Amino acid sequence: MNPQDVLAELTALQAGDVPTHGGATMAYVYDSGRPDVDELAAAAQVAFQWTNALDPTAFPSVARIENDLVGAALGLLGGGPDAVGTLTSGGTESCQLAVLAAREHWRAAGGTGRPVLLLPVTAHPAFRKAAHLFDVEVRDVPVDPVTCRADPAAVVRLLDERTVLVVVSAPSYPHGVLDPVGEIAGLAAAAGVPCHVDACIGGWVLPFLDDVPEPFDLSVPGVTSLSVDLHKYGYAPKGVSVLLTATPELRHAHWFSTAGWPGYPVVNPTLAGTRPAGAMAAAWAVHRWLGTEGYRELAGRARDATVRLAEGIAGIDGLRVVGRPVATLVAVAQDGPDAVDVLNLADEMTARGWLIQPQPPFAQDRGDLPATVHLTVTAATAGRVDALLADLRDAARAAAALPRPVPDAELVAAAATIDPSALTVAEVEALLELAGVSGRSLPARMAPVHALVAALPRPVAERLLAGVLGRVYRPTVAAAPVSG
Template structure:
């Protein structure tokens, strides 16, 4: 029941929670290549749970009331700044995740230019949708520059040509999530600086990993605050810092650049309100858990984890390249992403289902603007011992996909306005998705094929309608 008539015993509640969790994908063990980041450290969960519990009742709304949170936040920011080329002038804040960091970077850039009445952002098409979300929330328009469908790279000339008098922010990624490609940050930042525009580097994915890869000898252009023209950078600690969800850090080169990020209000009879982040109430538990994680692992520990991740990434990349029916999108991995396609011989959506049947979970990605549908693997340190096992599973999955043939290849014309919840529910049921149960009954290949075949506007409508149907109380409650 959603609210029991009487309180239940603690162990009964925990048993119910354990039963619910049995439906989830595995968060540990190196077999889930998206959504979670597993370092494979046996004692880390217990430490972070205890640290979270010690600060669970605290509130970062007022740092003078809970100075422990202020100290831990400043320590976390200092660690991020030290890793990402900051200096004594660098400032920053802990946020709830990469999307909040992006929202705040966009807000600061927008509010720093009160002379611009119709602000705009210039960004590659491979940039994270968090920027589109920020634009929608903050009424900032996007000027999207396509990436080359062969190289997956954006032209810096095209980026600079897109900068106009109303541009308040230029974006680069380190790396872009879909295929793990690093944008040419020095050239993009220089272009932004020539026009007097801020440049934000979205290093949410790679910011806590790539510095350690550089220490291990992996070549690559600079992307952090050592690059002239970079004014802010974001890095998620719940990714390769292996902290619990959700903790990110937004750094600004100077306090002056951060100033428009703040929101202050005193026009009411209550307490004086000032916020550095979107939220007012800020739970202390995630901050404490992140602080404890950084203290537990340390620089040498992160270097070791980065080496394991590098080994696993290279191993998976070679495992994919060894399969004749598959093709990696990059000749060599630039970050901890392995992305591959099956071309005309094998449907990667069917491969994903066949891998899931063996206990391996990868992330399908739709075709876009000349880039084929792909399978995405986010590689973590926990994957390293399992590369050979994955290679065998991949061979079997490709053989099964070859025998099964492609998923649904064509989609009749659909009007986004006609995609009511009832219509989408019927479509989902026909494809094996039980929206009441919240998970597929016959695999996801057909559903992904429908999304892949749909125009972007229809795709967005379908995704929204499915989520709307999923997020409804069960009729029996």
């Protein structure tokens, strides 16, 4: 075997993947549509693939890269003279560190009891995961069921002396709408509580647009931290995000240092020890190459495509756009009680070569949110909007003719009696078989599965969803090497 054979095997593995390029995969990937950007990123990644960003004193290049990228983010997103930041491995880590910093800051100021996070239900689950990891209680902030924006009145009701952080999104992932950042940050500040703006997905787009309805960045009074992902609309390869903090004190609150072992002195600004520098270098190179004008052009293309898409969808029978998309994300719901079921629509679009993300209906205090499909628009989709709309029209007709996905009533009734924490892995497997999910790959039609998930008690659904992944990650033990 030669190295080319090995690479050919890897390439063959990708045959079943959704495409990372071309604009038809409308979640997970961000394609600038520019091969020059990808080639440069790849070369930069290779140049830094063995560098360890764990120690910027041994590798001063990574300190320079980090300072340049954080500086660029601060310049773009309203950082004041005291503001600083950290490069992280992705949006989830940036959000986690924001929660950790807030918890530590609150404790240092004398906070006692179990810390509390105020979280709009539309905020990314990275914050729920952070709360789980750092033992913080989550209080759900409902969103307006029509605009899908976080409800400031609920924030007022829920704030108390145990609140360590209030989160808002710019924009939210599920619906692409902007939370009332100024109003909520002001309420938090009046109560002496920090406010984090999650601009992971919008932070490298909104500053380049001229139709953003209201300010959302670190310059807004009361905003104390902000996350923005370079591996999304910074068009960098996976593994790089920025967490900005209004003060060095808040940044210090998520750092970890120890001299408590006989090895090298440890200072970790993030959750990782060894930090891969490849993605950081690639992000730096892409940023240097595109510059402000390059990003403005790409953001403009993606935004124009989003506006055209939203207008086109509004004209399709049985579908409507949810809320006011401010950036490059669109959520689509069924328009009227007997209209197109969007979970079926997602399946129909899969059959036509597009990945649009089904989002099940969601129950919350202020009125339930309907099932939607989510579309992330990148610059690469811009040239394909007409084709996308034609397929959406066709898929909507086909979906309207399909039976509405109805969860099995017996299964739902049985699930209501289950204690998910007591389920064994084998019992989860058996339940998945009953639900029609068998084997390692998912069924071609996912609408019934999503409808079932939405009908189950949330803890049961969560256990079953983990069970699905348990089937995907099922290694076979490799044969032991024969020694000579």
